[in-house]
Structures are given as structure tokens and as C-alpha cells.
Amino acid sequence: MSNTCNCAHLPEIFGLDETASVFEHLEMLAEKEGGVRSIHRCRVCGRHWQLAYWDIINRRLAIRIDQPQEWSDFDDKSIRMTFLVNSRGGLSEEKCTWPECKSFSLSGILYCAFHATE
Ligand SMILES: [Zn+2]
Ligand SMILES: [Zn+2]
Structure with a gap:
């Protein structure tokens, strides 16, 4: 586990395959919709990311969340x-x-x- 993260170099939204290690520093904060979507915080930089499995692209989808306090209403x-x-x-x-x-x-x-x- 390194002490740096890639968050600053990642786009606002991207598909993630199961082997991706970009999120080794994430800790999950909360889930919604029965665990379909979850919000995670990077321990290194403090950015927040939503992860969700999305069958259209058959991968997990990561979306940067700039206002984590409003995530429960985020569409x-x-x-x-x-x-x-x-x-x-x-x-x-x-x-x-x-x-x-x-x-x-x-x-x-x-x-x-x-x-x-x-
Ligand atoms: Zn980070
Ligand atoms: Zn249509």
C-alpha cells in the first residue's frame, strides 16, 4: 500500500474493472438502495467517490462526489x-x-x- 493516490488524475466518472487497484485507499462510509450504491472516502486526499455496479457496461462505475453531505439525494x-x-x-x-x-x-x-x- 502506497502513501499516494491517483484520485487527482482520474476523470469525474469512469468504468472500473474488478482488478483495478486505483482505490486501494478507499474506506466505505455508507450505502444506499440496498448496497447498490456506496460512497467511499480516500484516506490520502479526502476525495469522495461513489461506486456502483452497472450492468449496461458490465463493470463498476466510479463517480466523484464533490458534495458528500448531499450524497443521499444525489441522482x-x-x-x-x-x-x-x-x-x-x-x-x-x-x-x-x-x-x-x-x-x-x-x-x-x-x-x-x-x-x-x-
Ligand atoms: Zn485520493
Ligand atoms: Zn428510448
Whole structure:
């Protein structure tokens, strides 16, 4: 275990594979939604991160939390939508398969960004 952390070099949101060691200094502070989402604090720099497993990308998703005292009300949906569009390289030419939805789906996914994050 080192005395430095990578937090300052990480983006605000990113997918994390199971072997990632970037978070060796994290301690969990709280969970919500039955443990689906949890908030962690870095012992080195004091930044807060939310970790959640997200089956759309089949990995854990880390999001930096700048206001940890408001985390219980924090809704990550819009940031996840942006991340999903960017990480998929944009939209495909197919329509979302959600009934009645007229939006284009994300490339490689059958749903639009909104329905993929529902
Ligand atoms: Zn840190
Ligand atoms: Zn849709």
C-alpha cells in the first residue's frame, strides 16, 4: 500500500474493472438502495467517490462526489447518460427499442441513453 493516490488524475466518472487497484485507499462510509450504491472516502486526499455496479457496461462505475453531505439525494442519472453516450462513441442509426420511444439508440446498445439508464 502506497502513501499516494491517483484520485487527482482520474476523470469525474469512469468504468472500473474488478482488478483495478486505483482505490486501494478507499474506506466505505455508507450505502444506499440496498448496497447498490456506496460512497467511499480516500484516506490520502479526502476525495469522495461513489461506486456502483452497472450492468449496461458490465463493470463498476466510479463517480466523484464533490458534495458528500448531499450524497443521499444525489441522482447520478444525467452524468451516467453523458458517460454512456461518450463511452459508446455516440449514437447508432437504429431507433431505441423501448415502446413508443423515437430517440436513436446508442451504438452497441438497443436503447437510447435515457432508457439505457432507466
Ligand atoms: Zn485520493
Ligand atoms: Zn428510448
